[in-house]
Amino acid sequence: MAQTILIVDDEKAIRKALTEILNFEGFTVEEAADGEEAIKKIKENNYDCILCDIKMPKKDGLEVLQVAKEEKPDTPFIVISGHGNIETAVEAVKKGAFDYISKPPDLNRLLITIRNAMDKKSLVAETKQLKKRISRGFEMIGASEGMNKIKETIEKVAPTDARVLVTGENGVGKELVARKMHELSNRSHAPLIEVNCAAIPSELIESELFGHEKGSFTSAIKQRIGKFEQASGGTLFLDEIGDMSLDAQAKMLRALQEGKITRVGGEKEIKVDVRVIAATNKDLLKEVEEKKFRLDLYHRLSVILIHVPSLNDRRSDIPALINHFLKDIAEEYKQPVMEMDSAAMDALQAYNWTGNIRELRNVVERLTILSDKKITKKDVESYIIMK
Numbered sequence: 001m002a003q004t005i006l007i008v009d010d011e012k013a014i015r016k017a018l019t020e021i022l023n024f025e026g027f028t029v030e031e032a033a034d035g036e037e038a039i040k041k042i043k044e045n046n047y048d049c050i051l052c053d054i055k056m057p058k059k060d061g062l063e064v065l066q067v068a069k070e071e072k073p074d075t076p077f078i079v080i081s082g083h084g085n086i087e088t089a090v091e092a093v094k095k096g097a098f099d100y101i102s103k104p105p106d107l108n109r110l111l112i113t114i115r116n117a118m119d120k121k122s123l124v125a126e127t128k129q130l131k132k133r134i135s136r137g138f139e140m141i142g143a144s145e146g147m148n149k150i151k152e153t154i155e156k157v158a159p160t161d162a163r164v165l166v167t168g169e170n171g172v173g174k175e176l177v178a179r180k181m182h183e184l185s186n187r188s189h190a191p192l193i194e195v196n197c198a199a200i201p202s203e204l205i206e207s208e209l210f211g212h213e214k215g216s217f218t219s220a221i222k223q224r225i226g227k228f229e230q231a232s233g234g235t236l237f238l239d240e241i242g243d244m245s246l247d248a249q250a251k252m253l254r255a256l257q258e259g260k261i262t263r264v265g266g267e268k269e270i271k272v273d274v275r276v277i278a279a280t281n282k283d284l285l286k287e288v289e290e291k292k293f294r295l296d297l298y299h300r301l302s303v304i305l306i307h308v309p310s311l312n313d314r315r316s317d318i319p320a321l322i323n324h325f326l327k328d329i330a331e332e333y334k335q336p337v338m339e340m341d342s343a344a345m346d347a348l349q350a351y352n353w354t355g356n357i358r359e360l361r362n363v364v365e366r367l368t369i370l371s372d373k374k375i376t377k378k379d380v381e382s383y384i385i386m387k
Contacts (some may be wrong), residue, residue: 003048003118004028008038008064009080010056014103018051018110025111035059039067042075049117050077051101054088062092069096074124076117080105140176141324142317146309150177157304158184163256165241165301166279168308171356174279175239177306181277182235190234193227198240205248207264210255216265228261232272241301242282242293253297276301311353311360318349321357325364338368343377351384 005027009015012033019029030045032038036058042050050068054061061079068077079100081089089100098117101110140151157164158181166174175194182192200208207217211226227236238244244252255261256276260269278301287293311318322340330337344367353359363384371379 004030004045005114006030006032006038006041006045006047006050006052008032008035008050008052008056008061010034010053014053014080018105021107021110022114035061035064038064042068043071046072047075048121049114050075051080051114052077053080054092055082062088062095065092065095065097074121076121078113078117139324140173140180141321142314143320144309144314144317146314147317150306150308151180153304153306154180154184157181159186161275162303163275163301164277164304164306165284165298166277166306166308167284168279168281169310169356170281171358172308172310173357174281174308175237177308178235178237178277178279182237185235185275187234187275191231192235192237193231194237194239195227196239198243202245202248205244206251209248210251210261210263211266212264213266216263220265223263226261226263228255228272228274229270231274233274235275235277238276238278240280241278242280242284242287246292246294249294249297253294253300256297256300311356315349318360319345321360322348322364325361326368329365329368333368338371338375339373340367340375341377344375344380347377347380 005022007015007018007022007029008031009018010033015031015033019031022029030041030047032041035056038050038052039059042064050064052061052064065077065079068075073096076098077092077096079089079092079097080103081100082103086100086102089097093100098120099113101113140147154177164178164181166177168174178194179192182188195208197205207220207224207226209226209228211224211229212220214220214223251261255272259273260271262269284293284298284302288295288298322345326337326340348360348363351363355362366383367375367379370383
């Protein structure tokens with residue numbers, strides 16, 4: 001399908017010349033003889049690019065630009081400017097125009113600018129789609145009493161800088177709570193940095209969190225910036241905090257108390273502005289009793305406590321989760337959404353989900369791949385082990 005360009009200019013000869021050039025290059029072209037006509041067309045139609053003169057009767061190019069940015073913000077807007085209007089053209093670029101072309105337009109520059117503008121539009125659209133997919137992948141699905149309580153707590157706590165401790169079994173979605181908390185916080189413009197404390201050897205956890213200086217130990221061949229510094233201004237999510245060594249816990253406590261860290265092998269104190277959200281599948285108070293976790297660190301981390309229930313404790317959310325996963329998997333595999341009959345849905349609601357939401361997602365993907373046109377109870381019994 002040919003891309004459509006709107007040409008806005010009160011000079012008929014220029015409109016005609018540009019239309020002929022762009023038609024020859026394979027574009028579909030529409031014309032507007034003044035600003036008012038252009039605004040009407042922009043509101044009623046979608047264009048891949050707009051070429052617009054500055055000085056025109058009724059409405060000038062800057063007024064058209066303002067409407068275009070309000071109505072169709074992703075449509076690239078290129079200003080066509082006479083030599084006497086260059087300052088105005090530069091002002092238009094500051095207000096959101098992609099670029100400006102001087103009259104009479106140089107053909108090569110015009111075509112390159114149009115192509116670049118359309119490429120940028122495509123990249124913006126792809127980025128939005130990707131962000132949408134990522135955001136959907138981290139959606140909090142469910143309307144059970146437990147989930148509604150969590151959502152309410154997140155909305156109250158997110159705008160503050162209060163530290164949060166998220167507890168729950170493996171696979172319940174503790175990371176989703178941290179992501180949602182960051183997304184709704186005043187720090188959402190800054191990064192959310194994740195650290196899986198269980199996946200990092202105890203001798204390396206300090207370097208991972210606080211960084212190190214070159215030569216501070218055998219393999220430290222260059223300076224490393226730690227997660228605290230990377231997250232400064234944003235949020236640091238410490239997953240499986242219960243697996244952190246006691247030595248690292250002591251340094252973590254100091255960082256939280258003073259808002260300062262020191263890199264391994266360094267002497268300089270570095271100020272960090274970090275909101276910490278921690279998560280664990282362990283009973284930290286029991287860990288405290290067994291001398292495996294510091295009580296003072298527990299109190300520092302647990303200003304707000306959020307417990308995420310297991311999937312077995314929120315079975316009413318299972319149908320909504322399954323439908324969400326069916327759509328997500330269909331989009332991922334680029335195929336129609338697989339249907340599931342009510343008997344299959346009932347069977348999955350009765351299943352013992354020891355792996356929680358992570359296990360449910362895997363099961364839905366398996367059923368999508370192996371089932372015929374519709375997922376039935378027989379498919380559920382065939383492809384997953386009933387407990």
